[in-house]
Amino acid sequence: MTYIAVxxxxxxxxxxxxxxxxxxxxxxxxxxxxxxxxxILDLRDFNNLPYAKKFIKDFSVIENDPEVSIxxxxxxxxxxxxxxxxxxxLAGKSVVTSNKELVAEKGQELLQLAKERNLNFLFEASVGxxxxxxxxxxxxxAANEVLEIAGILNGTTNxxxxxxxxxxxxxxxxxxxAQELGDAERDPSSDVDGHDACRKICILASLAFxxxxxxxxxxxxxxxxxxxxxxxxxxxxGGSIKLLGTVKKCxxxxxxxxxxxxxxxxxxxxxxxxxVFNAILCRGNATGDxxxxxxxxxxxxxxxxxxxxxxxxxKHVNARKYLYWGTGDNWLVRDPDLxxxxxxxxxxxxxxxxxxxxxxxxxxxxxxxxxxxxxxxAAFITPVMGMSDHNRILDxxxxxxxxxxxxxxxxxxx
Amino acid sequence: MTYIAVxxxxxxxxxxxxxxxxxxxxxxxxxxxxxxxxxILDLRDFNNLPYAKKFIKDFSVIENDPEVSIxxxxxxxxxxxxxxxxxxxLAGKSVVTSNKELVAEKGQELLQLAKERNLNFLFEASVGxxxxxxxxxxxxxAANEVLEIAGILNGTTNxxxxxxxxxxxxxxxxxxxAQELGDAERDPSSDVDGHDACRKICILASLAFxxxxxxxxxxxxxxxxxxxxxxxxxxxxGGSIKLLGTVKKCxxxxxxxxxxxxxxxxxxxxxxxxxVFNAILCRGNATGDxxxxxxxxxxxxxxxxxxxxxxxxxKHVNARKYLYWGTGDNWLVRDPDLxxxxxxxxxxxxxxxxxxxxxxxxxxxxxxxxxxxxxxxAAFITPVMGMSDHNRILDxxxxxxxxxxxxxxxxxxx
Numbered sequence: 165m166t167y168i169a170v171x172x173x174x175x176x177x178x179x180x181x182x183x184x185x186x187x188x189x190x191x192x193x194x195x196x197x198x199x200x201x202x203x204i205l206d207l208r209d210f211n212n213l214p215y216a217k218k219f220i221k222d223f224s225v226i227e228n229d230p231e232v233s234i235x236x237x238x239x240x241x242x243x244x245x246x247x248x249x250x251x252x253x254l255a256g257k258s259v260v261t262s263n264k265e266l267v268a269e270k271g272q273e274l275l276q277l278a279k280e281r282n283l284n285f286l287f288e289a290s291v292g293x294x295x296x297x298x299x300x301x302x303x304x305x306a307a308n309e310v311l312e313i314a315g316i317l318n319g320t321t322n323x324x325x326x327x328x329x330x331x332x333x334x335x336x337x338x339x340x341x342a343q344e345l346g347d348a349e350r351d352p353s354s355d356v357d358g359h360d361a362c363r364k365i366c367i368l369a370s371l372a373f374x375x376x377x378x379x380x381x382x383x384x385x386x387x388x389x390x391x392x393x394x395x396x397x398x399x400x401x402g403g404s405i406k407l408l409g410t411v412k413k414c415x416x417x418x419x420x421x422x423x424x425x426x427x428x429x430x431x432x433x434x435x436x437x438x439x440v441f442n443a444i445l446c447r448g449n450a451t452g453d454x455x456x457x458x459x460x461x462x463x464x465x466x467x468x469x470x471x472x473x474x475x476x477x478x479k480h481v482n483a484r485k486y487l488y489w490g491t492g493d494n495w496l497v498r499d500p501d502l503x504x505x506x507x508x509x510x511x512x513x514x515x516x517x518x519x520x521x522x523x524x525x526x527x528x529x530x531x532x533x534x535x536x537x538x539x540x541x542a543a544f545i546t547p548v549m550g551m552s553d554h555n556r557i558l559d560x561x562x563x564x565x566x567x568x569x570x571x572x573x574x575x576x577x578x
Numbered sequence: 579m580t581y582i583a584v585x586x587x588x589x590x591x592x593x594x595x596x597x598x599x600x601x602x603x604x605x606x607x608x609x610x611x612x613x614x615x616x617x618i619l620d621l622r623d624f625n626n627l628p629y630a631k632k633f634i635k636d637f638s639v640i641e642n643d644p645e646v647s648i649x650x651x652x653x654x655x656x657x658x659x660x661x662x663x664x665x666x667x668l669a670g671k672s673v674v675t676s677n678k679e680l681v682a683e684k685g686q687e688l689l690q691l692a693k694e695r696n697l698n699f700l701f702e703a704s705v706g707x708x709x710x711x712x713x714x715x716x717x718x719x720a721a722n723e724v725l726e727i728a729g730i731l732n733g734t735t736n737x738x739x740x741x742x743x744x745x746x747x748x749x750x751x752x753x754x755x756a757q758e759l760g761d762a763e764r765d766p767s768s769d770v771d772g773h774d775a776c777r778k779i780c781i782l783a784s785l786a787f788x789x790x791x792x793x794x795x796x797x798x799x800x801x802x803x804x805x806x807x808x809x810x811x812x813x814x815x816g817g818s819i820k821l822l823g824t825v826k827k828c829x830x831x832x833x834x835x836x837x838x839x840x841x842x843x844x845x846x847x848x849x850x851x852x853x854v855f856n857a858i859l860c861r862g863n864a865t866g867d868x869x870x871x872x873x874x875x876x877x878x879x880x881x882x883x884x885x886x887x888x889x890x891x892x893k894h895v896n897a898r899k900y901l902y903w904g905t906g907d908n909w910l911v912r913d914p915d916l917x918x919x920x921x922x923x924x925x926x927x928x929x930x931x932x933x934x935x936x937x938x939x940x941x942x943x944x945x946x947x948x949x950x951x952x953x954x955x956a957a958f959i960t961p962v963m964g965m966s967d968h969n970r971i972l973d974x975x976x977x978x979x980x981x982x983x984x985x986x987x988x989x990x991x992x
Contacts, residue, residue, distance in 0.1 A: 183721050183864050194720045196900070288718065294865035296710075296718030304702065304710030306608045307597050307885030433871060436850050450597050450882030451708035454872035457847060458865060468864030471721030479900060486610070486893060 165198045166478045169226040171248055172239035173206040173219070176262045176289070179467025180236055180474075181215065191471065195478040202232055205248075223248055227255050234477045236470060237261040246270055253277045253285065258481075260473040262289035262466055268363035272376035275488050284480060286473035286487060291317065291364045292442050294465025295458035296472075301371055301446060302487055308448030310372040312412040314575065317364040319440035319460040320348045320355040321387050321407045325425075326438045328395050329404050335390060347440055357386035358407065358423040365409030365423060368444070372411070373419060376492035383500035385424040394510060394570050397543040401508070401533045403429040406437070408575055418498045426575040427508045427545075434575070501552035506574040508533075509544050509558070513567040516542040522564060526557045545574060579612045580892045583640040585662055586653035587620040587633070590676050590703070593881030594650055594888075595629065605885065609892040616646055619662075637662055641669050648891050650884060651675040660684050667691045667699065672895075674887040676703035676880055682777035686790035689902050698894060700887035700901060705731065705778045706856050708879025709872040710886075715785055715860060716901055722862030724786040728824040728989065731778040733854035733874040734762045734769040735801050735821045739839075740852045742809050743818050749804060761854055771800035772821065772837040779823030779837060782858070786825070787833060790906035797914035799838040808924060808984050811957040815922070815947045817843040820851070822989055832912045840989040841922045841959075848989070915966035920988040922947075923958050923972070927981040930956040936978060940971045959988060 170177050181201055184191065192198045203226050204210075204218045223244075226232055235252040237259060239245050245266050249259050253274065261267065267274075267290045278285035288298045292315075301310070316322050320342055327338035339356065342348035354360045362384045369377045387407050398405050406428045411421045428435040433455050437443040442460025447453050459465040511519045519542040523530040531545040546554065558568050584591050595615055598605065606612045617640050618624075618632045637658075640646055649666040651673060653659050659680050663673050667688065675681065681688075681704045692699035702712045706729075715724070730736050734756055741752035753770065756762035768774045776798045783791045801821050812819050820842045825835045842849040847869050851857040856874025861867050873879045925933045933956040937944040945959040960968065972982050 187721060187723055187863070190723055191721060194900075294862075295868055296714035299718050300710035300714055303890060304713055304883065304886050306889045307601060307605060307882040309601055309604055433847075433850065436847065448708075448882065449601070450878040450885075452873050452876075452879055454709055454870070456868070456870060458868035462866075464864040465866055468721040468862065469718065471864075472718050475720045476717060486608075 165200055166195070166233055167200055167202040167231045168234040168236055168474060169203040169205065169232045170201055170236045170238060171205045171223070171245075172237065173204050173208070173210060174238060175463045176466050176470065177204070177206070177236075177238035179463035180238060180470050183464060183467045183471045191475060195475045197478055199474060199478060202229070223251070227251050232257060233481065234258050234260065234474055236474060237263055238470070239263070240265065242266055242269060249274055250277065253281055253283055256281065256283065258284040258477045260286045260470055260477060262287070262470050264290040264360070264363045264367060268366040268379050271367065271370060272489060272491055279488055284477050284487070286476060287367070288473050289466045289469035291367050292444060292456065292458065293460045293462060294469050295442060295444065295456050295460065296469075297368070297444050297456050298371065298487075300456065301368065305446060305448050305451065305454075308450045310413070310446060310448055312410070312447040313365070313368050313372060313444065314408050314410040314434065315365065315368065315444035316406050316434060316437050316442050317361040317409045317444070317460065318355055318407060319442055320352065321361070322437065322442070323347050323440045324356070325387060325390070325405055325407065328390065328392060329399070330438070332392060334392060335388065356388055358384040361407055361409045362423045365411055365421065369411040369419060369421060370489045370492070371487075373413065374489045375496055376489055377419065377421065377497060378492060381494070381497040382421045382423060387425050389570060390425055391570070393541070394572070397510060397533050398427050398508065401427065401545060403427045404435045405572065406434060408434070410575070414498060419496055420498050420503050422500060422503060422573070424573055426573045428575045432575070501550065501555070503551050504548055505551065506548045506576070507546045507554050508570075508572045508574055509546060510541065510569040511543070511561065511566050512541040512569050513565055515540060519566065522561060522566060526560055541569070579614055580609070580647055581614055581616040581645045582648040582650055582888060583617040583619065583646045584615055584650045584652060585619045585637070585659075586651065587618050587622070587624060588652065589877045590880050590884065591618070591620070591650070591652035593877035594652060594884050597878060597881045597885045605889060609889045611892055613888060613892060616643070637665070641665050646671060647895065648672050648674065648888055650888060651677055652884070653677070654679065656680055656683060663688055664691065667695055667697055670695065670697065672698040672700075672891045674700045674884055674891060676701070676884050678704040678774070678777045678781060682780040682793050685781065685784060686903060686905055693902055698891050698901070700890060701781070702887050703880045703883035705781050706858060706870065706872070707874045707876060708883050709856060709858065709870050709874065711782070711858050711870050712785065712901075714870065715782065719860060719862050719865065719868075722864045724827070724860060724862055726824070726826040726861040727779070727782050727786060727858065728822050728848065729779065729782065729858035730820050730848060730851050730856050731775040731823045731858070731874065732769055732821060733856055734766065735775070736851065736856070737761050737854045738770070739801060739804070739819055739821065742804065742806060743813070744852070746806060748806060749802065770802055772798040775821055775823045776837045779825055779835065783825040783833060783835060784903045784906070785901075787827065788903045789910055790903055791833065791835065791911060792906060795908070795911040796835045796837060801839050803984060804839055805984070807955070808986070811924060811947050812841050812922065815841065815959060817841045818849045819986065820848060822848070824989070828912060833910055834912050834917045836914060836917060836987070838987055840987045842989045846989070915964065915969070917965050918962055919965065920962045920990070921960045921968050922986045922988055923960060924955065924983040925957070925975065925980050926955040926983050927979055929954060933980065936975060936980060940974055955983070
């Protein structure tokens with residue numbers, strides 16, 4: 165019998181208890197041992213639950229109980245989660261977490277501590293919810309050099325964009341609907357401004373390239389400025405707008421990283437990932453492109469990923485899984501101005517004819533998107549060039565009295 | 579330093595040597611140890627290769643060399659692969675294979691032997707080439723009860739169907755093109771008649787449901803009788819025809835299994851998997867649907883999956899990975915006549931009006947597909963019912979002088 169403690173009884177934490185209960189027999193069979201929840205730490209009272217007597221409010225009970233060999237952290241955020249996990253590892257307990265904010269900010273520190281103590285620190289649920297991604301990336305792709313990762317990593321924004329694309333709903337209406345359905349928080353900033361996706365691409369980049377990347381190193385844009393016009397132009401071009409987190413290894417071993425809404429061609433599988441679903445594309449030098457697709461959030465999917473990690477801990481007591489990455493630094497992530505990309509630009513303030521002439525002159529050539537825009541608007545796909553060159557050209561267009569309504573990266577081979 | 583032996587220097591075997599060489603540094607880093615190929619067993623001579631001196635022709639050299647701790651089998655087929663693997667395990671060596679035929683026929687026996695000797699027998703590359711699927715299914719989904727698996731498991735047939743769907747090419751022309759491109763064998767039977775896909779769904783089913791399923795237990799149809807008419811009707815209905823391998827757990831714990839071309843709605847991600855790509859959908863009771871997508875074959879993708887298994891063996895010397903399933907029996911797989919499904923049927927020999935009336939009467943109701951068929955042809959989607967009932971009804975239509983041109987399952991929730 166292995167005893168575990170669950171910290172936090174919110175959506176994921178209660179899901180962990182549910183999954184362990186519902187699939188008890190199969191889990192015990194696969195772990196070769198029964199797994200029992202000994203404590204649940206939560207400041208709230210849950211007197212009506214059948215397992216009410218497991219609730220405690222004092223973390224030191226867990227810390228000091230040698231019978232607890234695995235601690236599952238599901239409270240989210242940095243504090244007090246970081247302190248609890250650190251103390252758990254120091255007390256000789258392996259830790260499983262679903263906390264992407266914590267892993268993105270403090271992953272290296274905690275992996276280092278786990279390594280020193282020969283313990284596991286696992287976080288499959290921190291990216292992609294129920295989608296297996298951490299383990300495949302670290303194990304199945306182990307014979308590859310990873311060249312690039314690109315993912316639809318946030319279900320809320322993908323739901324909103326899907327409603328805009330498929331139902332012609334405005335951003336505001338789609339956000340409101342997501343909030344009504346419980347798919348978006350009342351304060352949606354962490355989703356719609358790209359911070360959640362940023363944390364997840366940081367975790368994937370750290371794992372694939374084995375050095376810690378911090379969220380504040382990554383250029384991050386949200387989807388608030390996407391309009392139905394942009395969606396229509398993207399469709400006329402032959403793709404959809406998706407919020408992507410991307411990381412690519414450059415020739416000098418530095419990383420180009422970005423979180424931003426991008427145009428994705430219908431030829432690419434990622435363009436067809438709709439609603440709250442997530443998908444992560446990994447390009448290896450031997451496998452080529454591999455894509456992992458599924459529900460990126462939700463109580464049971466996320467909880468099942470947590471429990472899979474718990475099973476792995478049970479099977480690897482005293483045998484570390486070798487999940488690890490080194491410290492990061494400012495050199496690792498390149499200045500986003502150096503990134504090479506084609507841009508989608510939507511311009512206004514002149515006739516379509518004049519806009520075309522101006523883009524022609526500024527870029528040397530252009531690909532105008534034919535769509536039912538207004539008289540005084542036009543959209544273009546530019547050639548591939550560095551972001552600093554794009555910015556210089558866009559400024560020169562502004563100087564001519566042209567309004568740059570939107571400028572979005574085009575995802576693809578550059 | 580870990581020494582391995584590679585049996586067979588064909589496409590996959592030579593790819594394994596290449597991947598180990600190309601990604602040497604990263605692999606050694608991840609395995610925490612250098613991996614060196616000590617022997618390559620092949621009956622042919624490869625005198626011009628820089629590593630020509632590693633070639634041997636006598637398996638007993640490998641068997642009797644205690645320095646070799648891992649044997650990689652890449653010759654395919656049952657004999658002599660089975661004998662080599664059995665003797666390797668008996669000699670205390672872990673084994674990695676890409677041989678789906680062998681795993682599908684002899685997997686249980688070899689897993690049992692590996693278990694008794696506390697060795698690993700791993701076969702990530704046997705299904706889905708470079709797509710991580712064996713490990714995610716056995717580890718990441720470990721907290722789930724798997725309800726269903728459905729996969730596009732054969733790249734050759736998917737390439738042929740894609741050419742038929744997208745380029746309006748006939749089956750014969752598409753097959754010829756695949757052969758010219760090297761994507762199909764000169765004797766294409768194992769691909770186009772569904773046997774290859776059958777072996778792979780057997781492996782996935784055995785792994786997910788933990789009892790050996792043998793290929794001869796699974797109703798298997800190929801794609802030779804798919805015509806461009808069928809493709810057009812499927813498109814008019816709103817989907818594409820894909821060769822799927824499927825397994826579903828029934829209420830009585832038996833399995834409904836099938837390999838056959840099926841209509842897949844455009845709403846389902848599997849309908850968009852084109853060319854030589856494979857994709858595997860796993861439905862767990864907690865995760866919901868998860869899909870794994872990538873190149874299902876090819877030298878480097880497959881070899882990279884083999885090498886990932888080798889790395890795992892190196893990291894788990896004296897610590898088995900717990901891949902295992904029990905023996906099978908005739909009870910496990912249900913009579914295919916009991917399977918519940920809707921059918922797509924294409925009928926001829928009467929006017930479309932008369933065909934409709936006949937289907938209406940036979941099925942109680944019908945969904946006719948409107949497409950540019952000939953005068954004396956029509957296609958329908960039937961209600962969901964058991965295959966034995968379908969067969970009875972189709973026979974009754976035949977008795978009325980109607981020709982059943984084709985009858986294909988409709989994939990989906992039944």
